[in-house]
Amino acid sequence: MALVDTYVQRNIEDALASTNSASDWLRDQTVKLKEELETSEMALHDYKKDKSLLSVSIDDQSNMLRAEMTQLNEDLTRVRAREQAIASRRDELNKIDGKDPSNLPATEPLSSALLQDMRRSTRRRVASETGSSGAGKAQTIRTSRAPPHELRPRRWRCSLR
Numbered sequence: 072m073a074l075v076d077t078y079v080q081r082n083i084e085d086a087l088a089s090t091n092s093a094s095d096w097l098r099d100q101t102v103k104l105k106e107e108l109e110t111s112e113m114a115l116h117d118y119k120k121d122k123s124l125l126s127v128s129i130d131d132q133s134n135m136l137r138a139e140m141t142q143l144n145e146d147l148t149r150v151r152a153r154e155q156a157i158a159s160r161r162d163e164l165n166k167i168d169g170k171d172p173s174n175l176p177a178t179e180p181l182s183s184a185l186l187q188d189m190r191r192s193t194r195r196r197v198a199s200e201t202g203s204s205g206a207g208k209a210q211t212i213r214t215s216r217a218p219p220h221e222l223r224p225r226r227w228r229c230s231l232r
Contacts, residue, residue: 118124167186
């Protein structure tokens with residue numbers, strides 16, 4: 072029996088030595104792989120930093136996109152409101168009769184210094200034309216047949232577009 076006990080004891084010692092050797096090798100490999108992982112992660116981080124690709128969590132990305140979309144929607148709403156205001160003003164200005172610029176359809180153009188100046192000039196011109204002999208009447212008749220854009224003095228001709 073002593074021989075069997077020695078045989079079993081020797082097998083156990085060999086197995087234990089083999090296990091210890093494998094355990095040491097695995098421990099060394101773990102340390103080595105951790106160092107390689109850290110080196111690779113640092114290299115990846117440096118690459119992302121150089122290329123401006125720093126990663127952001129999904130929640131942060133979602134929040135940033137949501138904020139950007141909100142800002143774009145607000146900008147779009149402002150632009151559409153401005154567009155409507157300009158279209159409304161254009162429509163009101165198009166209602167002005169070139170034959171009688173004193174008859175303005177809206178209060179907004181009344182506050183315009185340019186339009187007030189044009190009205191005064193037109194009144195003076197009409198008054199001077201009608202105050203003279205028959206030539207003034209002929210000029211008034213010719214003027215009344217002219218399209219509205221031709222009734223404005225050249226220095227006031229401008230485009231709203």
